[in-house]
Amino acid sequence: MQTREEVFEQLKGLLGELFEIKPERVVPGAHLFKDLDIDSIDAIDLMMHLKELTGKKIQPETFKHVRTVQDVVDAVASLMTEESTK
Amino acid sequence: MAIRQKFPKLDRAWRKIATGYCFVLFGVCAIILSATLFPLLRLISRDAEAGRVRIQEAMRFVMAVFIGMMRVVGVISYELHGLERLNLVGRERGTLIVANHPSLIDVVFLVSLMREVDCIVKEALWRNPFLRWPVLWAGYIPNRSAEELVESCARNLHAGRSLLVFPEGTRTVPGQPLTMRRGAAQIALASRADILPITISCEPLMLAKTQAWHQAPHGPGHFVISVGEPIPASVYAPVGVAHSLAARAITRRMEEYFASSLKVLAGATPVATVQPALGSDPLGLTEDPSELEDAELSSP
Numbered sequence: 555m556q557t558r559e560e561v562f563e564q565l566k567g568l569l570g571e572l573f574e575i576k577p578e579r580v581v582p583g584a585h586l587f588k589d590l591d592i593d594s595i596d597a598i599d600l601m602m603h604l605k606e607l608t609g610k611k612i613q614p615e616t617f618k619h620v621r622t623v624q625d626v627v628d629a630v631a632s633l634m635t636e637e638s639t640k
Numbered sequence: 641m642a643i644r645q646k647f648p649k650l651d652r653a654w655r656k657i658a659t660g661y662c663f664v665l666f667g668v669c670a671i672i673l674s675a676t677l678f679p680l681l682r683l684i685s686r687d688a689e690a691g692r693v694r695i696q697e698a699m700r701f702v703m704a705v706f707i708g709m710m711r712v713v714g715v716i717s718y719e720l721h722g723l724e725r726l727n728l729v730g731r732e733r734g735t736l737i738v739a740n741h742p743s744l745i746d747v748v749f750l751v752s753l754m755r756e757v758d759c760i761v762k763e764a765l766w767r768n769p770f771l772r773w774p775v776l777w778a779g780y781i782p783n784r785s786a787e788e789l790v791e792s793c794a795r796n797l798h799a800g801r802s803l804l805v806f807p808e809g810t811r812t813v814p815g816q817p818l819t820m821r822r823g824a825a826q827i828a829l830a831s832r833a834d835i836l837p838i839t840i841s842c843e844p845l846m847l848a849k850t851q852a853w854h855q856a857p858h859g860p861g862h863f864v865i866s867v868g869e870p871i872p873a874s875v876y877a878p879v880g881v882a883h884s885l886a887a888r889a890i891t892r893r894m895e896e897y898f899a900s901s902l903k904v905l906a907g908a909t910p911v912a913t914v915q916p917a918l919g920s921d922p923l924g925l926t927e928d929p930s931e932l933e934d935a936e937l938s939s940p
Contacts, residue, residue: 572885573884573885573888574888593786593822594786594787595786595822595826595887596887598787599884
């Protein structure tokens, strides 16, 4: 079971690895598209890697409302909580 | 020409009128042809594919006539280089043609130079009651969601159809460095098509992003269109590099390529010393990584 902080750290690493985004730019309020230059095709890439990272299938609908780094962390964290309560 | 030098104001006034005339003529012809020639070509064709070929060839013809007319009325002059590299019809795989975009008439020029080429067309045209039909029958691709766009483009390229893309997505802002979006790179990665770069320079600049149609430059817009060497996927997308990183690297390299080839065309740098870098080491794998980091920190 991962804490939000752990998810955040892993996401930071992933964003650096996938999109060359420097860790200091990854703050909770960072807007994926406006601040971090992650476009819709990048988002698909990110979802695939999050799926591998978390071992969970990420529904495209979950990502529809994701706008900031915090949104991603929340979405991933809530998926993990779902699994552990089943 | 002597007349232009003797009567510069008159010459400029003439070109303002002539440009306006060309604009109106283009619009009127577009509507007339949409109601006559294009439906006719589609009707006489046995299927959509045959219709597409005919209509794309008609597009080429119409654009070529229009370019010729603009030259005759003194609005533009031009020189063309490397046209032999545009013999792309009948190949197994289509070529991804990328060009910079200084002026409004870039598309007119480029389509006039190619027998069959697909274009990406913005939504606004698809909603136009006259133009939506020729655009549909020509097999052009709507600019919808990024994912769908890349898929459609890759599919057509696999089928042997070449595609023209302006990676900047809009006209270059004069005075600002070239900024390219990753769409073209994504299409390249999805299709693994050859990339064929075409550099367009327009000096003096006309019909640019910040100019109104009636702001004629001091002389006719002189276009230099230079077709570069095709670059295969094995060079721009070596195996083993993460997809999103490759898209970013290709886009960066395209920006560098066009920036330096524009300098060459402007005569600022002799050809021998500037090597447009897209073909060699496109991902900068041999560059010192720490140098790259410094460069990124210093860019805005």
